[in-house]
Amino acid sequence: MNRQTTASTCCYCGVGCGVLIEHDGERILGVSGDPTHPANFGKLCSKGSSLHLTGDLTARALYPELRLGKDLARSRTDWDTALEHAANVFADTITEHGPDSVAFYISGQLLTEDYYSFNKLARALVGTNNIDSNSRLCMSSAVVGYKRSLGADAPPCSYEDLESSDCVLIVGSNMAYAHPVLFRRLEEAKALRPQMKVIVVDPRRTDTCDLADLHLAILPGTDVALFHGILHLLLWEDWIDRDFIQAHTEGLAELKKLVHDYTPQMVSQLCGINVEQLRQCAQWIGTSPSFLSLWCMGLNQSTAGSAKNSALINLHLATGTLGRPGCGPFSLTGQPNAMGGRETGSLSNLLPGHREAANPEHRAEVAAYWGVEQLPANTGLTAIELFEQMRAGKIKALWIACTNPAQSLPDQNTVRQALAACPFVVLQEAFRTTETAAFADLLLPAASWGEKEGSVTNSERRISHVRRAIVPPGEARPDWAITVDFAQRLERRLRPGKPGLFAFEQPAQIFDEYKQLTRGRDLDLSGISHALLDRIGPQQWPFPDNAKAGTTRLYTDGVFPTRNGRARFIADPYRAAKEQRDARFPLTLITGRLRDQWHGMSRTGTAAQLFGHVSEALLGLHPDELRRHRFKEGDLVSLKSRRGNVIVAVTSDDSVRPGQAFLPMHWGDRFLKGGVNALTQPAFDPLSKQPELKHSGVRLEAVQLPWQLFALIEGDVQQHFEALRPLCEGFAYVSLSLAGRERPALLIRAAHGEAPDLQVLQRIDQLLGLNDGPVMAYDDPRRSIGKRVKVEKGRITAIRLAGETLARHWLQSLWLEGRTDEQLRRWLLAPLSAPPGNAAGTASNKTLCNCKNVSESAVCAGITRGLDLNGLKQELGCGTQCGSCVPEIKRLLASSPQPIAISL
Structure with missing residues (x-):
């Protein structure tokens, strides 16, 4: 085989990682990080490192x-x-x-x-x-923010500022998921310089918050009030750079009048944080020698996105933290x-x-x-x-x-x-x-x-x-x-x-x-x-003719590309998000990212291993919210907004507050019937015209869908996807995903108010290959329950459960492990299809580390044996490549019972 290597770039987020593509001239065989590329120095995230697995030709458009x-x-x-x-x-x-x-x-x-x-x-x-x-x-509000405040759409910073900053403010970005390579760089910088302060502003407690010295869990949409409240304190405490303001800016007087009313008590109430947190945040920003802000969709996707961007940049102008190492406003781009x-x-x-x-x-x-x-x-x-x-x-x-x-x-x-x-x-x-x-x-x-x-x-x-x-x-x-x-x-x-x-x-x-x-x-x-x-x-850039190298940092001379060379303070008042909680829609829906999926999943959705960490769309609700609605983990609910509804399974999630709900943005109609954006709103920022995708009013309603379906089939997943998805269209709830690594499979979970026409099930069985061959079957027509399991060469290759699906996790575990169980036949002939006894696999065994294929159960077993983080890395390999799993591993370590030392 003529193996070759071509240097190129990753096609996912805006970090712009260099990659080395291994190929034979006809097929891509592998991918690794390019150690010479200054964006990533050889590091890749779980998505980038699996790029070579997303070349499924059956999903490609090949001819006009x-x-x-x-x-x-x-x-x-x-x-x-x-x-x-x-x-x-x-x-x-x-x-x-x-x-x-x-x-x-x-x-x-x-x-x-x-x-x-x-x-x-x-x-x-x-x-x-x-x-x-x-x-x-994605970025149009950031464009407006840069242009209004600094005169041009030009992020002034460089990635190396992550290493040299004394205070880093991350706003509206789950950087650990959305820009993992940069987040690892920030983690390493903080490990070397523990005195660096990291502040995270996010309504949710995400993996990014694990690095934070301070997490401000503000109410969704209140960022402008927060930034004005910080500026109020900077002015009050004289934590500002008067020389920079006088020499290089204009408009502070008008802004000063506006933020005068944003007292700590008012901002505390608006944002849902306490005054002490606000004061600590302002003190770190105002007294640190260098200050860097990083942001993404949490600011941009808003009817006040332009105001949020400008209010954040105001903090840099007030403190003179621009044009120097470790300083500046730095938007994290969402697309390559x-x-x-x-x-x-x-x-x-x-x-x-x-x-x-x-x-x-x-x-x-x-x-x-x-x-x-x-x-x-x-x-x-x-x-x-x-x-x-x-x-x-x-x-x-x-x-x-x-x-x-x-x-x-x-x-x-x-x-x-x-x-x-x-x-x-x-x-x-x-x-x-x-x-x-x-x-x-x-x-x-x-x-x-x-x-x-x-x-x-x-x-x-x-x-x-x-x-x-x-x-x-x-x-x-x-x-x-x-x-x-x-x-x-x-x-x-x-x-x-x-x-x-x-x-x-x-x-x-x-x-x-x-x-x-x-x-x-x-x-x-x-x-x-x-x-x-x-x-x-x-x-x-800029890189004009005859330049020898690019420009690392902009505005080092304090001159800005505006009419008079001065940066502008922008005085926009806080305006609440378009849809507030009310009696009809008492919850706020927040959307965001998964660790291993990207945007609409047209590419990542073809790689089965990228579903290992999260395998289906789940609506995250605070445990108190679940109890209030009398839902339990895994229940199907109807999630409704003013524009549409979608049926989705719920999960307990204490990273959000009561009154909030979280649903990942990636699930379109192809994977979840209706798709997440059936709910989101088209209201947009008046300047950037960027829609408020992050913030919608919703309500939950119970649904009665007693008849359920679960199916699994190995093989050509895209072919199976195209054949089986239309047959599920008549069901009230449909969720499709992939699973496996060496033997990818299509998974289907569906539910309906009553059993479908028998011909639909027969057609599904035909496409699953369950009408012939080594198939174990059981039917109970009176209760509309049917079970089909195909076993070939000692392992399961296809499953269909109809009526109810209590054993689906157990069966999926058997399939993943490539084995059968001596209790399989006994379970099959039982009137109920719950897994036998205390069979393993009653909950899905998710993949914690995608790079090294390490499951959550393997990590938990290692912790039980007394392994710490370094021990887990050495023994299992988890956390040694992209590092995206490390925050989750740390939480498992923190929540596990610690051995008690006994002195004799």
Whole structure:
């Protein structure tokens, strides 16, 4: 075998980790961290280290597919037919209804070259600003915060500031899950410098809080009040840098009047924390020589997201903690190239090079460079507005690339109505299994991770060259190539006889054209090229012509890219979240991340081992809330908001307060019937237009679903998924997931008010392979109970329990361990299907350490034998790779009975 290694980058979060892809030229065989990459120095999280397991070709879009009517199925076609049809539809639509009747919705997972191609297509050729990115759901409030306060969308810090800061404030980010590699770096820094203070602000007590010296569990949505309360104390105690304020800022007087009313007592009441915690937080921020803040979706996904960002940056301006090592406001980007999207102008209000679409001078500069008469002046539609207008019939053709709005956008009932109403939907996507694929009239197969070349910018402004390791499967093509091919065809219809705008043959050509639009701007990339990155490695912008190295830290001279060179204090008052608890909806729903899944799970959802830590959607409720509702662990409940409802299992979770509920964001309709975003709200921030995905009013209602189904089948999980998921559509509750490592399997859990038609069960059994072969079966028609277990070569390969499913955990444990049990036949013939006696596996044995495949029970057994953390690492290997399991292991150690020393 011709084993090769190609250096590239990870395709998940914005940390931008370097990876080494091991391959044979045709298949990706493994992945490891790149020890030379300055973003991660060889470290990877559980998601990044399992990238090579997400290449399931049965989930991939491999060929163009087209349907010529909404009531018809798509059929395979060739690229010429597909793109000619798309060009004709778009040209006819633009001619008949105008350029603003079409739109593009793209993704923070695209490469910079892909982004630039789409921007030029939309603005220079089509003539519309209707191009927005799913970064609207992610970082747009941070963009507004940086621009209003500092003058440009430019995170001023570097990852090395994590090591040198004296006080680190983490706000609205479960960094341990969302950005694990950076969190490990922070952990190591604190271990070396225990005097470093770490403050975590989060309504939940997450794994990130285990590192904190102080956890402020504020009430959801009250961040602005908290920051104003901290500033009130900084001013009162004179913990401010008067020289910096006088020399480099403006607007403090107005802000001072506002925060005067945010007394400790008022903020304590608003935020649900005590005054002593607030004073301690302010003292550490105000008296520490350096202060660094880190934040993510907890600030951004809010109707007050822009105000939250600016109020946080106010603290840095007041204390003069900018432009120095260990200092500054530092947003943690959620997607691998959301920064590159902002740089190329891939939000409807932006243009390439950090320009504004509303600015006539900026439009004229870009139009002249592109060689077109003018760019559109009409305001473009942002993500939520786009789908609202599409539902209203004003958008006639939509091009979606590398994103899954039928899972990720809030208020899914409205989004799906919009997609169904749109006359022509194009989906450019690597995975044909996403929820959005069902709405596509034209599906175009795109290259994925390891199969394409270009560049990305990470959270610290560092640009990396993404290199291709293998050719894309089937007829999949790189995103830029699809976009350019379509643009050339559309150009022949819209601009006949005029010079071509899209004479690109390689991604390096696209980057070289794009970078000239940054020359002289705050993000000057004019000195960077693919070749330079290959020669000297990833670099931080600005990197102008003739530069020898990138820029580690911005604003070191105290001069900001504003009208007068001064940073601005922003005085926005605290405004409560859109939906507050009331009699009809007495709970606040918080959404967030799982450790081993990413976004809509189109990629991670193909790797069975990534379900080991959390295997199904569970609604976390405080134990008091469970008791108040008279629910017990595992009960199914109907979770309702003002927009929709979903049936989900509940679990006891003391990380949230009574009155709150937590549900991970990842579960779309493919895995959980209805999906999490059937509940969330589309209300958005007035400046950033970012929706309030984090905060919705909900209520719980008991459901009576006595008939339950559990099924497990090994083999081709994607094929089984596609065959079995439609059969479950008629059930009230459906949850699907994967399990296993060497022998992946599909798991189905469903429930309904009554037993389904017998033909449905027979069809399920047929697809599970339970109608023939070595199958043990038991049926009790009177009670609608049936059991099927297939045993081949001494181990279970398929299971179906119908009616009730008390033994499912036990059977799944037997399957995981690759064995049968002498009590299996006796259980099968018993009238009840509870596991026999005290059989093991009555609760799912979750994987605590995904990297080393170490179960929770193995860790608990080691603790019982007296092993401490180091002993567990040495004996089991857990916590020695990505480290994501360490906080959980520490909690198990803390909660276990300690041996009592007896002196004789």
